[in-house]
């Protein structure tokens with residue numbers, strides 16, 4: 001509970017009494033030097049006490065203000081952390097599924113969007129052979145391969161266990177396809193330090209949607225291309241056969 005900063009009620013009562021007594025002395029034509037000295041002494045003592053009390057209150061309110069600023073700052077930090085946790089995947093730090101959908105809807109409402117969907121190949125085998133923590137390391141490694149390749153305006157998201165998407169503003173399927181091919185090659189060339197020294201690969205689907213399209217249609221078209229890449233032998237990029245919308 002914050003301390004009560006209201007001055008105690010008798011703070012000014014005492015000064016008022018001293019002031020009234022002094023005024024009465026100064027108004028009294030018969031008052032002598034001793035009475036005037038006494039009134040002046042009372043005024044000085046009251047003045048000094050007021051100064052001390054004022055300094056104490058100012059010091060206290062300065063400390064209160066500092067504490068309030070510190071709490072405010074912490075509140076801002078916590079709100080930021082909360083917002084980050086609500087929108088980011090805790091394993092990889094990229095956007096989570098809900099944030100991907102929201103960002104995609106924003107892009108589809110403004111500029112149209114190209115998207116790349118990728119899924120790590122035979123990921124179950126990695127988990128089953130080497131354990132879940134190694135699988136997690138592979139997931140983080142895949143994101144590390146994607147990050148340096150993705151342009152600043154694009155966002156990476158994790159939409160499922162070992163499935164990711166990259167959202168690109170604008171609807172150039174060629175730009176998205178080139179990026180997907182670079183990402184595919186980077187993952188295939190990366191050393192994930194698996195115990196059996198095997199490589200990790202991923203399959204890619206690419207789609208593009210005009211402004212005003214729905215996210216579900218956007219995702220479906222890229223996802224169909226991804227499964228065509230899986231069926232076609234994995235470790236490859238397939239494009240949706242036309243730009244939707």
Ligand SMILES: Nc1nc2c(ncn2[C@@H]2O[C@H](COP(=O)(O)OP(=O)(O)OP(=O)(O)O)[C@@H](O)[C@H]2O)c(=O)[nH]1
Nearest residue numbers: 119120121122123124125127132133135136161162
């Ligand atoms: N380590 C780890 N594994 C996960 C996570 N989320 C999902 N998985 C696993 O990911 C695996 C996905 O396997 P499948 O969907 O069968 O596909 P796959 O083995 O990658 O095969 P293809 O996609 O056909 O190439 C399952 O074994 C899940 O348990 C996670 O956060 N960490």
